[in-house]
Amino acid sequence: MTTGRDRATQRLRRADARLNRERLVTAAHEVFTEAGPEASLNEIARRAGVGPGTLYRHFPNRQTLLTAVLGDRIEALCEQAEKLRTSDSADDALRHWLGAFLAHARAHHGMGSALMVNDPGVPGPDCHQLILNAAAGLLTRAQHQGAARADLTADDLVRLITGIALSTPHHEDTEQADRLLALVLDAVYAPPRRGG
Numbered sequence: 001m002t003t004g005r006d007r008a009t010q011r012l013r014r015a016d017a018r019l020n021r022e023r024l025v026t027a028a029h030e031v032f033t034e035a036g037p038e039a040s041l042n043e044i045a046r047r048a049g050v051g052p053g054t055l056y057r058h059f060p061n062r063q064t065l066l067t068a069v070l071g072d073r074i075e076a077l078c079e080q081a082e083k084l085r086t087s088d089s090a091d092d093a094l095r096h097w098l099g100a101f102l103a104h105a106r107a108h109h110g111m112g113s114a115l116m117v118n119d120p121g122v123p124g125p126d127c128h129q130l131i132l133n134a135a136a137g138l139l140t141r142a143q144h145q146g147a148a149r150a151d152l153t154a155d156d157l158v159r160l161i162t163g164i165a166l167s168t169p170h171h172e173d174t175e176q177a178d179r180l181l182a183l184v185l186d187a188v189y190a191p192p193r194r195g196g
Contacts, residue, residue, distance in 0.1 A: 021058050023048040028069045033107055037066060070108060074127045077104055081134035091147035094138045095185055098161055101131065102181055105165030131158055148188050160184050 027047035031039045041062065045055040059065040080100055084093035136154035143150050161184070168177040 017058075020048070020050050020054055023050065024055055024058055024065070025068050025072055028065050029073070032066070032069060037062070041065070070127050073104060073108060074130050077101060078130050078134045081138055085137055085141060089147075090138070090142040090145045091189065094142045094148065094188070097134070097138050098157065098185070099181060101135070101158075102161050102164060102177060105162055106168065106177060128158075142188075149190065149192055151192050152188060157184075157188070 024044065028044045031044045031047060035043075041055060042052055044065070045052045048055070055065075059068065077097075077100060081097050084097050087093045132154050135157050139148055139152060139154050139157060142148035143152070161181070164177055164180045164184070168180065
């Protein structure tokens with residue numbers, strides 16, 4: 001028979017486990033951002049203030065940890081897109097979100113690539129589809145208001161922003177990514193050229 005004390009102990013253990021998981025994801029985000037997807041898992045555990053055994057209980061391998069970190073960040077981007085969909089200006093909302101997506105993609109593109117190369121079967125959210133859905137919601141709204149070209153697709157935008165992220169390393173011209181994003185935005189808002 002389970003006593004009240006046993007239930008309280010179980011609740012405390014579950015709360016500790018949740019807190020440890022949150023600490024591990026936060027530390028992993030920092031370490032992966034600094035050192036890339038091959039960063040030391042022991043360093044992640046150290047920064048989270050837990051032992052390696054605790055890390056492996058929550059995340060049995062590197063891919064599950066990468067998935068958790070990316071899933072957490074993608075969820076934040078999608079929540080931001082949802083909030084922006086209610087703003088007054090559809091073009092400002094799209095511009096703001098594309099800037100946030102570019103910052104995310106520049107910081108995390110190595111993680112996404114590592115997941116696809118190492119083990120595409122790791123369970124977790126379909127991050128690419130979540131991003132496409134977020135972009136589609138904002139783009140469609142901008143198109144309905146006449147603020148964006150009707151011939152663009154969410155996939156077009158995601159590929160363009162991803163291309164900017166992959167081609168602009170952080171250590172080089174720090175303003176280049178913003179200039180390229182501005183060019184993309186000019187194209188988003190410009191009417192398509194007629195064939196002649």
